[in-house]
Amino acid sequence: MRRRGALGPGSEPFAPIADFGFLSDCETTALIAPSGNVEWLCVPRIDSPSVFGSILDRDAGYFRIGPAGVEVPAAQRYIPGTMVLETTWWTQGGWLVVTDALLMGPWHHENERSESHRRAPTDYDAQHVLLRTVKCVNGSVQVRMDCMPVFDYGRTPAQWAYTGDGYQSAVAAGAGQRIDVHSDMNIGFEGSLATSRTLLKEGESRFVALSWSSHGAPTTMPEAAEQLRWTVHHWQHWLDRGEFPDHPWRSYLQRSALTLKGLTFSPTGAVAAAATTSLPETDGGDRNWDYRYTWIRDSTMTLWAFYTLGYDWEANDFFHFITDMAEQSDGHLQIMYGVDGRSELPESTLDHLSGYNNAKPVRIGNGAYTQAQHDVWGAIIGSVYLFVKKRDRLDDRLWKIVVTQVEEALVHWKRPDCGMWEVRGEPQHFTSSKIFCWLAADRGARLARLRGADEADRAVLWQKAADEMKDDILANALDERGVFTAHYGTKALDASVLLIPLLGFLPPDDPRVRDTVLAIAEELTEDDLVLRYRAAETDDGFSSEEGTFTICSFWLVSALVTIGEVERAKTLCHKLLSYASQLHLYAEEIDAHTGRHLGNFPQAFTHLALINAVMQVIGIERGQRLFPFS
CATH class of the missing domain: 1.50.10.10 (Glycosyltransferase)
Known part of the structure; x- marks a missing residue:
C-alpha cells in the first residue's frame, strides 16, 4: 500500500509509546511520532474509526511533514502552557521547525450545546482541523509532505481528487468518510498518497491544513498563523484559570x-x-x-x-x-x-x-x-x-x-x-x-x-x-x-x-x-x-x-x-x-x-x-x- 519514495513508517520500527506527542481539540485527539508522522487520528470523534492508524499497523495510514530524507529530530516540546507541539530538525542545510495543533477557535452561538451543559468563560470550539506549519529558521531545507489516509481502521485506502482551480486543495474519501486538505504547497497524487516537495529558505513558512467538517479551514498562511495564535491563546488562557502551587513539581x-x-x-x-x-x-x-x-x-x-x-x-x-x-x-x-x-x-x-x-x-x-x-x-x-x-x-x-x-x-x-x-x-x-x-x-x-x-x-x-x-x-x-x-x-x-x-x-x-x-x-x-x-x-x-x-x-x-x-x-x-x-x-x-x-x-x-x-x-x-x- 505504501508508495515508492514515500517517507512513511513502512518497515521502520515502532516508536516507544512514551515518545509520542499528544494533541487534542476536546473532540478528537492525535498522536505525533518523533519522526513527525501523525500515526493516530480518529475523526470526527476520539472513538471514531481511524484515518491515520500506523501506530497499530505500518500500513494503516500516516501524515508526515518534515525534511526530505530520513532525519532525526533534534527536539520536541509543547509551546508552554498549550497543546501545541513543536518538532525541530537540524539538517546539513539548516534548521526546520514543524508546529502541530488541532485548532481551537472562538465559540459561535449556533454551536450551543445542550442547555444543561454550561460553558466555561474560556471555552473555544473545536475547528475540526489538524494544522501543520513548517518554518525554516536558518539556512535552507528541502521539505516534503506525505499524507496517506487509510479509512476505517486501515481497511479503505483514500481516493484523492482536486477541489480547486489549482493544485493546493484536495479531498480524500473512503468508507463514508472524507477529509479536505488545503496548503500553500502544490499537492500531487501517487495512488492513495498525496505528496508535496518544496525548498524553504531562511524565514519562509508553509502550511498544510487537514479538515473533516464544514468549519472554515485556513487557506492561506496568514489565516493559518491567525488560527494557530487563537489555539495557543485558548490553551494558555485555560491553564491560567487553574490554581497551581509554586513548587518545582x-x-x-x-x-x-x-x-x-x-x-x-x-x-x-x-x-x-x-x-x-x-x-x-x-x-x-x-x-x-x-x-x-x-x-x-x-x-x-x-x-x-x-x-x-x-x-x-x-x-x-x-x-x-x-x-x-x-x-x-x-x-x-x-x-x-x-x-x-x-x-x-x-x-x-x-x-x-x-x-x-x-x-x-x-x-x-x-x-x-x-x-x-x-x-x-x-x-x-x-x-x-x-x-x-x-x-x-x-x-x-x-x-x-x-x-x-x-x-x-x-x-x-x-x-x-x-x-x-x-x-x-x-x-x-x-x-x-x-x-x-x-x-x-x-x-x-x-x-x-x-x-x-x-x-x-x-x-x-x-x-x-x-x-x-x-x-x-x-x-x-x-x-x-x-x-x-x-x-x-x-x-x-x-x-x-x-x-x-x-x-x-x-x-x-x-x-x-x-x-x-x-x-x-x-x-x-x-x-x-x-x-x-x-x-x-x-x-x-x-x-x-x-x-x-x-x-x-x-x-x-x-x-x-x-x-x-x-x-x-x-x-x-x-x-x-x-x-x-x-x-x-x-x-x-x-x-x-x-x-x-x-x-x-x-x-x-x-x-x-x-x-x-x-x-x-x-x-x-x-x-x-x-x-x-x-
Whole structure:
C-alpha cells in the first residue's frame, strides 16, 4: 500500500509509546511520532474509526511533514502552557521547525450545546482541523509532505481528487468518510498518497491544513498563523484559570491538567480513559484494550483533581454527565459509557492489523461494559458527596439519584463481582468492591443527614448497613498479619486496597492500614514500582505478564503520606516523576526493568493519581493533611 519514495513508517520500527506527542481539540485527539508522522487520528470523534492508524499497523495510514530524507529530530516540546507541539530538525542545510495543533477557535452561538451543559468563560470550539506549519529558521531545507489516509481502521485506502482551480486543495474519501486538505504547497497524487516537495529558505513558512467538517479551514498562511495564535491563546488562557502551587513539581501538575482537559469530550463533559486502543500492556502480549470511553469508577478522582486545581467548570461538566448516566440507568449503572453517553460498546477484533510492535489482537469496543463491578455505586455517591460539599446544596434530583444508587449497593454488596481491574476470570468477593459499596452507604448516610428530619430514618438505616459492610470486610479481608488482601479467601495482595486510607474506610493510624501499605510497598513492587497484583496469584483470564501500574505507584505515594512515611513518599514521587516522558506524559504502565511505558497513551487515570499524589506531598510539606475523598 505504501508508495515508492514515500517517507512513511513502512518497515521502520515502532516508536516507544512514551515518545509520542499528544494533541487534542476536546473532540478528537492525535498522536505525533518523533519522526513527525501523525500515526493516530480518529475523526470526527476520539472513538471514531481511524484515518491515520500506523501506530497499530505500518500500513494503516500516516501524515508526515518534515525534511526530505530520513532525519532525526533534534527536539520536541509543547509551546508552554498549550497543546501545541513543536518538532525541530537540524539538517546539513539548516534548521526546520514543524508546529502541530488541532485548532481551537472562538465559540459561535449556533454551536450551543445542550442547555444543561454550561460553558466555561474560556471555552473555544473545536475547528475540526489538524494544522501543520513548517518554518525554516536558518539556512535552507528541502521539505516534503506525505499524507496517506487509510479509512476505517486501515481497511479503505483514500481516493484523492482536486477541489480547486489549482493544485493546493484536495479531498480524500473512503468508507463514508472524507477529509479536505488545503496548503500553500502544490499537492500531487501517487495512488492513495498525496505528496508535496518544496525548498524553504531562511524565514519562509508553509502550511498544510487537514479538515473533516464544514468549519472554515485556513487557506492561506496568514489565516493559518491567525488560527494557530487563537489555539495557543485558548490553551494558555485555560491553564491560567487553574490554581497551581509554586513548587518545582508545578509543571507536572500543569501538563497533567492539560492532558485531562485534552481527554475531555467537550460536547458532553465526559473524560475518556485514554486516547488510544490496543497499545499493549506487555511487549507482544494480548492485554490490548480500547480505552476511548469513560469509566464511572474514575469519577470521584476526576472531580477531586479538577476541583483541587481550580477547574470547577470541568468538574461540574463531568459530574453532570455521570449523573445523567445514573439517572438514565434507573439503578442499573454500567461501569463505562461512550463519551457521547451511549451504553453499548460491543467488542471486536481487527484481525487485518498487525498491532503495535506485533501485539495482537487489536480490539475496538470494550466488552467489560457488560461486567458486574460493584465499585460503581461508591464512585457515583462519592462524586455526589464531593459535589455537594463544594456547592453546599443537595437538590431533589440529586437526592433521587442518591437513593437509587445506595439502594442498589445495599442489594448487591454481598455478591461477588469482577473487581475494579475487570478480571475475565471467575468473579470474587473483591475487597475494593466491598469498600466502594461501604462508601456508597456511608456517604449516602451523610447526605441523608443533610436532608434533615425527613430522611433521618433512612440515614440510620444506611449507616447501619455501612457498619455491617465494614464488619464483614474486617472479618473476611484480612490475613493472619492483619493485612488487607485482594479478595475474601486469599492471601494474595492487590494494590486497590491502597485506597483504604484515602477513602476514609479506616483512620490512617490504624495498624491494619499501616501494615497493609507497607506490605504492598515491600511485596507487591518491582524496583519500588507497584503491580496491580501478581498474575500468578490472580485468575484474571490471561496467562501473560504485565508491567507495573503507574496509578498504583502514585496511590502508594498518597498512602505513604497518610500513614506518616513522608520522606519515603517524597522519594517515590521523585522517582515516578523521573519516568515521565520528555513531554511529561504517561501511559498506563511502566516496565520496571527498562523504564518503557506500556499500555494506552496518554492515560487519564495515571495523571489523576499524579495530581492526587503530588498535591498530597506538597500539602504535607506545607503542614496540610489532605484526605481528598473522605
